[in-house]
Amino acid sequence: MFSKKNNTYYICVFFFSLFVLFLYGPTFTIILLSFQGPDGGLTFPLNGISTYWFEELWRGGSVVDIGSAFKRSIILGIIVMILTVVLSVAAGLAFRKKFWGSNVLFFTTVASLIVPSIVLSLGVALQFRLIDDLTKWIGSSLDISWVNDSFQTSLGMYSSGLGAQLTWTLPFGLLIMFAVFNRFDKSYEEAARDLGATPWKTFKEIVLPLIAPSIIGIALFGFTLSYDELARSSQVMGSGNTLPLELRGLTTTVTTPIIYALGTVTTFVSFTVIAISVGFYLFLKRKKGI
Amino acid sequence: MLPYIINNSIFNMPNLFKIKPSVGLLSLPYSLVFIFFFFIPLVLTFVISFWDYNEYSIIPDLILENYRYIFENCFSFENGMCVTFKTYLSTFMFCLITWFFTLIIGFFVAYFLAFYVNSLTWQIALFLLCTIPFWTSNVIRMISWIPLLGRNGLVNDFFLSTGLTSTPQEWLLYSGFSVVLAFVHLYTLFMIVPIFNSMMRIDKSIIEAAYDNGANGFQILWNIIIPLCKPGIVIGSIFVITVVMGDFITIGIMGGQQIPSIGKIIYVEMSYLQLPAAAANAVILLFLTLLIIWIMTKMIDIRKEL
Numbered sequence: 001m002f003s004k005k006n007n008t009y010y011i012c013v014f015f016f017s018l019f020v021l022f023l024y025g026p027t028f029t030i031i032l033l034s035f036q037g038p039d040g041g042l043t044f045p046l047n048g049i050s051t052y053w054f055e056e057l058w059r060g061g062s063v064v065d066i067g068s069a070f071k072r073s074i075i076l077g078i079i080v081m082i083l084t085v086v087l088s089v090a091a092g093l094a095f096r097k098k099f100w101g102s103n104v105l106f107f108t109t110v111a112s113l114i115v116p117s118i119v120l121s122l123g124v125a126l127q128f129r130l131i132d133d134l135t136k137w138i139g140s141s142l143d144i145s146w147v148n149d150s151f152q153t154s155l156g157m158y159s160s161g162l163g164a165q166l167t168w169t170l171p172f173g174l175l176i177m178f179a180v181f182n183r184f185d186k187s188y189e190e191a192a193r194d195l196g197a198t199p200w201k202t203f204k205e206i207v208l209p210l211i212a213p214s215i216i217g218i219a220l221f222g223f224t225l226s227y228d229e230l231a232r233s234s235q236v237m238g239s240g241n242t243l244p245l246e247l248r249g250l251t252t253t254v255t256t257p258i259i260y261a262l263g264t265v266t267t268f269v270s271f272t273v274i275a276i277s278v279g280f281y282l283f284l285k286r287k288k289g290i
Numbered sequence: 291m292l293p294y295i296i297n298n299s300i301f302n303m304p305n306l307f308k309i310k311p312s313v314g315l316l317s318l319p320y321s322l323v324f325i326f327f328f329f330i331p332l333v334l335t336f337v338i339s340f341w342d343y344n345e346y347s348i349i350p351d352l353i354l355e356n357y358r359y360i361f362e363n364c365f366s367f368e369n370g371m372c373v374t375f376k377t378y379l380s381t382f383m384f385c386l387i388t389w390f391f392t393l394i395i396g397f398f399v400a401y402f403l404a405f406y407v408n409s410l411t412w413q414i415a416l417f418l419l420c421t422i423p424f425w426t427s428n429v430i431r432m433i434s435w436i437p438l439l440g441r442n443g444l445v446n447d448f449f450l451s452t453g454l455t456s457t458p459q460e461w462l463l464y465s466g467f468s469v470v471l472a473f474v475h476l477y478t479l480f481m482i483v484p485i486f487n488s489m490m491r492i493d494k495s496i497i498e499a500a501y502d503n504g505a506n507g508f509q510i511l512w513n514i515i516i517p518l519c520k521p522g523i524v525i526g527s528i529f530v531i532t533v534v535m536g537d538f539i540t541i542g543i544m545g546g547q548q549i550p551s552i553g554k555i556i557y558v559e560m561s562y563l564q565l566p567a568a569a570a571n572a573v574i575l576l577f578l579t580l581l582i583i584w585i586m587t588k589m590i591d592i593r594k595e596l
Contacts, residue, residue: 008507012402016416019399022475023423026434029444033437043442091320099314101321108324114528115332116536116579118553119572123331126338126565129348163327170323199313224425231539235560247429251543263430270426278418 027267034260042257053261066246066262073243074269076157076165077227083162084169084222085215091170092177093203109171117168117231124164125235128155153238160236165226172221180214213284220277224270332576339569348565356570377550378578384466384541384551385534388473392530393523395474396481400522401515403482404489417486424479432472432543439463439471464546472544473534480533481526488522489515524586531586535579552578 033040037048060067095102112120131154139147154160188210192202208215230244237245243266250259342351364372371379399420407413423431438444439462446458461467492515500510516523538553552575559568 009406012398012406015398016402019395019478020419023420026438026475027423027426027431029437030430030434041442043437043440044444044447087320087323090316094314094317094320097313099317102314102317105317105321105324108328112324112328114532114579114583115328116532116553116572116575118536118538118556119335119576120328120331122556122560122565122568122572123335124327125560126334126569127331129565130334133347163323166323167327170320174320220425228425228427228429230429231536234539234557244427244429247427247433248539248543251429251433252547259433263427263433266427267430271422274422274425 030260031264031267033257034264036257036260040257042255042260053257054265056256056258057261057265066243069241069243069246070265072157072240073227076162076242077223079158079162080165080169080226081219081222083166084173085218087166088170088173088177088218089211089215091174092181093207095174095178096181109174112167113171118234120167121164121232121235124160124232125155128153128160128236155236156238157240157242161233161238161242164232164236165229168229168232169222169225172225173218176214176218176221177211180211184210213281216277216281216284220274223273227270227273228266335569335572335576338566339573341566341569343564343566345563356567357574359567360570360574373550377552377555380549381535381551381553384469384473384537385531387470388477388534389527389530391470391474392478392481393527396478396526397485397519397523399478400482400486400489400519401511403486404492420479420482428476428539429543431476432540435468435472435475435544436463439468464544464548466545466549469541469544469549472540473530473537476540477530477533480529481523484525484529485519485522488519492518528583528586531582532579535582536575 033042033044033046034053035049035051036046036053037050038052040047057066091105095106132151135147135151135154138144139151189202189206192206193199197205228244229242230248233242234245241249247259247262247266250262338348339356340352340354342349342353342355360374362372363369364375403413403416403420407416436443440446441458441460441463443462445462449455449459497510497514500514505513536553538551538557541549541551541554542557552571556568556571556575559565559571
C-alpha cells in the first residue's frame, strides 16, 4: 500500500520537503543576511555583499565581550561532554542488571528531562545561595580570614552551571545507552569471559569497541546541548555568562546584522561539531564491520 | 555433565560475589549528580517556598504568605479574572495550540519516514536532517524569524507587493503567533522521534494483512497505525507540553517581552531576589506539570518504549 506511484506518496514527499524548508529556511536566511554590506539592516534587501559584520564582530565592536563568552561556552561544553560520556556509560553498564535503587534512578532520569528548566535553575540557585550563607556564617563564627576577606559566592560556571547542565545532558546519555544495550549481542562478551578475560578487559576489548559509535553520539549530545543550553543555566552561571546567555541579552539591544554574524558563527561551530561526529561515527561503524 | 556443572559454578562464583555489586556501583557518580543538582534543589525549592524574605535576605519561616499572594483576589471574580489565572490560562493555551501543531506535523513527518522511505540509509539520512537543528542554538533559531516576519520582512514584502494587505502586518512578529511558530519550529522534533520509534516497531505484515482484506489507506491509518503509535504520541506530547509549560525564553524573545507566562513570573521574581515567592510559583508549576504527566502516563509504560 505504500507504493511510490500513488498520490499519497507525492503529497507526503511535498509535505516533508516543506517541513525541511521550515526547519532550515530561517537559519539560512540569517546566514545570508550576515553577509550584508555595512549599510545593511536586519531585513532584506541585501545592501551589497561583504564580511563587514564578521570583521566588526571580530573587533568586538559594540558587542559585549563575545570572545570570552565564546571561549567559556566551548570549555564548558567540552567538560560537560566528557562528564556526560563517562558518567552515562558507567551508569548504562550498571543498568544492564537490576541494582538497588535502579528504578528510582531511572525515573529521576526521565523526571529531569521533563521538569521545567526554570524550576531546576531556581532550585540550584537557592541551594548555592544557602551554601554561600552557610560558608559565610562558618567563616565569621570560626573567624576564618580567607572566607571573611575574599569569599563571595560558590555560584559559578564550573560549580552550579556545570551541575545544572549535567541534569539536562546526562539523561540523553543514559537513554542512548539503554537503546544501545537493548540491542546488544551479549555473546561476544560471554565468549571473552569464557576465555578468561577479566571484567575490565572484556569491557575494554569487547564492549567498548562495540558501543564506540554510540559513545560518539553521546558526546555529540553532551557538547551541543551544553554549548546551546540556556534555560537551566540562566540563573546559575554566576558572573561569567556563556554565549547563549549573551545572545539572549543581545536580542533586545542589538539592531545591526552583527547579531546575525554571531549567529552564523555559532551555527557554524554546531554544524562543524555535528559533521565531525557523524564522520567519526561512520568511520567507527565501518571499522567495526557489523 | 557433573564436571561441567562444577566447572561452570567455579567460574560463575566470582561473578556472583565480586562483579555484581561493583557493576551497580558504576551508577554512583551519575546518581550523585542527580542527588546534588536535582533532588536537593527541588526539595529546597519546596522548603523555601514557605520562607519569608526582605530586600536583602531570605528568612527561614513557615508561612503561607507566598502562596496566598499568588492567588490574591483570584477567588472573587468581581474584577474579572486575576492576573495569575490569566497567566496560567495563556500558558495552557500555548501548550494546547503548540501540542496540536507539533502532533499533526510530527506525526506525518514520522509517517513519511517510517513507511514511505524504504532504504535504511535514506531513513537515517532524512531522520538526521530533522534532528540536526536540535543540536544548534535555540536563540539563533528564534532570531532567524526576524528577517522573515518583521515589519520589513519577507512575508510583509510579499503581502504588500501582491496587494493582499495595504499596510505591514504587525501581528507576525512579537506576538502570540510568532511564539507558537517558534515553539512548533523548535519542538516538533520531540514528537517526531518517539512517534517514529513507535512506527518502526509496527510489524509491516499487519498492515499488509489489513490491506489484503480490503482496508483503505485511511482505515489502516486510523485503526492500526495510530493505536500502535499511542506510546510514541504520549511521550512526544509529554515532552512538548512540559517544555512549553515552563518556558520563559521563547515567550520572552518571540513575544517581545510582552506576553506573560508562568515561567516568566518565576524569572522576574528571581531577578528581584524575591526567592521564596519564586519558589512558591515553581512549586505550583511543578505540581501542574506532574499532574499533566501523571494523567498522560496512565496510558502507557514508558520503560517498554526504549
